[in-house]
Amino acid sequence: MISQSVVSAAPIDPAGLAESLNAFGASKMLPRAAYIDPAVFAWEQQHFFAGGWSCVGLSAQVAEPGDQRAERAGRGSVLLVRGDDGVLRAFANTCRHRGHELLTCGAVAQRNAIICPYHSWTYSLSGALRGAAGFKGRGGFDTADWGLTELPVAEWHGLIFVDSSGQSSPIADSLSELSELIAPYEPERLVVAGRHNYEAAANWKILTENYHECYHCPTIHPELCKVSPPKSGENYPPQAGWVGGWMDLRDGMETMSLDGTSLGVPLRGLDATGLRTVIYVNVFPNVLLSLHPDYVMTHRLVPLAVDRTAIECTWAFAPEALEKPGFDPGYAVEFWDITNRQDWGACESVQRGLSSEHAQPGPLSPDEDAVYQFVTTVARGYLGQPVWSPGTKAPAVG
Ligand code: FES
Ligand SMILES: [Fe+2]
Secondary structure, rough: OOOOOOOOOOOHHHHHHHOOOOOOOOOEEEOOHHHHHHHHHHHHHHHHHHOOEEEEEHHHHHHOOEEEEEEEEEEEEEEEEEOOOEEEEEEEOOOOOOOOOOOOOOOOOOOEEOOOOOOEEEEEOOOOOEEEEOOOOOOOOOHHOOOOOOOOOEEEEEEEEEEEOOOOOOOHHHHHHHHHHHHHOHHHHOOOEEEEEEEOOOOOOHHHHHHHHOOOOOOOHHHHHHHHOOOOOEEOOOOOOOEEEEEEOOOOOOOOOOOOOOOOOOOOOOOOOOOEEEEEEOOOOEEEEEEEEOOEEEEEEEEOOOOOEEEEEEEEEEEHHHOOOOOOOOOHHHHHHHHHHHHHHHHHHHHHHHHHOOOOOOOEEEEEEOOOOOHHHHHHHHHHOOOOOOOOOOOOOO
16 A cells, blocks of 8 residues: 555454554554454555555566456456557456456456456457447447546556555656665566465465574574574564565575576676575565575565465566476475475464454564564554655654
8 A cells, every 4th residue: 555545444453453563572462353353454455455556476477468367356356458559558447337247256258358257248358338238329328438447556666566546656656765775686577487376274475574583593494504504594684565675695596496506597787795695585475586696585475364364476587597408496486385385384372362352463583674664664564654655754663
């Protein structure tokens, strides 16, 4: 949610949120209701996921003119369409006749018109109504009045963001500093060579909070600790719109893989620091970008219920890597698949633990400052504050 005037506060105890917003070191996690109450989840769907920018996929999924794809966005869905002019457009995924979805969520089409599957109303790729059987010449019916509802869409470093509210300021304004950080990796140039779709029985915020700390790494990630020192993490200063940090690779390790070797090629834009570190960033509300010396891993979270989240995970490599004879992305995919499953297992256990009546918000360790940044962002959003306005910094930690 970026530069959006949130008008209603979430149905959650403000006294608990005040504790989450205390200074780092004295704060607590979000109230338990944030993870288990369907009413809070419904509020989030409306205000975080449909109330501003959220990530609905990758540009590569809608690359060619005529490509169409429907994706969830909050309680509704959006239809993404690449026009003949190469421009990506987003429409509310609901027919102007009687509301049928133009495509089922997750489905794709490739054709030079948008055709409703119910009574075949036909729209151009730019959303204008072209044909409606039986309406031709009917008095008072003008096709110009019945075009699809277009929504703001942005392609940002190979990711697609849609603003279902139609009221947010441009996403690039809010993410300019992050853009500079990401630019050397050229994610828009990379090619997805690995993909896993997961579903975790955990709230989307538990997954995000887990992503933001390596305090758990020595306990549950032996493979990760072999290649990256779990205490090496540093976080970027608080920013509006995103939270993140970086970790070092151990000496002799080229990337995050089971033995630390890379079977790809280093990304061409990286300096010496980029070749020795991995950057982990979360663009609110639902995308996790992990920037490695030789590949970019993207997790897109799609909340399905208060205690259930779909996770689309992709691994993208330089085109030069894919041209190597016998190139196999498995070295990266396997490493993170193991690590992902360790994480989802922990997150699902947190979800079950928080379902206990006895669960209460706990304190944050010194290594959980990025969790603090995320939690305070969510808490401010719950209170109805426009947390992602350009130039609005999250509170400092420490
Ligand atoms: S609902 Fe789409 S054509 Fe009738
Ligand atoms: Fe983890």
